[in-house]
Amino acid sequence: MNQLGFPNEVTAAEILRESTLGGAIALCAKVAGLEPKQVNAAVDGDKAQFSRWISGGEGITWPKLVALMDACGNDAPLLWMLHARGYDLHSLRRRETETERLLRLKIEEVAALRRVLMAGQGA
Numbered sequence: 001m002n003q004l005g006f007p008n009e010v011t012a013a014e015i016l017r018e019s020t021l022g023g024a025i026a027l028c029a030k031v032a033g034l035e036p037k038q039v040n041a042a043v044d045g046d047k048a049q050f051s052r053w054i055s056g057g058e059g060i061t062w063p064k065l066v067a068l069m070d071a072c073g074n075d076a077p078l079l080w081m082l083h084a085r086g087y088d089l090h091s092l093r094r095r096e097t098e099t100e101r102l103l104r105l106k107i108e109e110v111a112a113l114r115r116v117l118m119a120g121q122g123a
Contacts, residue, residue, distance in 0.1 A: 008032050008073040012089040015079050022054040024080030025068065032072035042071035 008031045018024045029039050029050070036050040043049070043064050052058035060068070060077075069075050083089055096104070 010074040010076045010079070012079070012083075015076055015083060015089065018076075018080055020056060021060075021077060021080060021084075022056050024077040025050075025060070026054050027080075028068060028072045028074055028076040031074050031076065034072060039068060039071065043067040 010027065010031045014027060014031070015024060018027055029036070034042070039045070039050045040047060044067070045064065049058065053060050065077060069078060079089055079092075082092065
C-alpha cells in the first residue's frame, strides 16, 4: 500500500453511489475528513483545483490523483474508475506488500521454530 495517511475505510456501496469521477474524488476527501483547502495543500494544487476536479471542469493527472489518495488514505477514485470500466469491486484484492510478505514469512518461521521446540520437549 502506498498510502501515506492513515487508511480510511471506504465501502464498495459508497463508491457505487457516485455517478462521476468528481463525486468519487469528493468521497475520497470526505471519508478522510479533509476540507478542499487541505486537499489542495496536500496535492500542491492551486486554490480552486479541487473544486474544478469535483465539477469536471478540469481533469486530474495521475500524479495528483495518487497524491490525493495518499493524503486521504483511501482509493475511492481509483475504485470508482475500475467499477466504471466494468470491474467487480467485491472480487478485487490488494497484492501483498513487501513489508506484509516479510512479516508473513517471519510469522511462519516463528511457528516452525515453536513446532521444533515443542517436539524436542516432548521427546
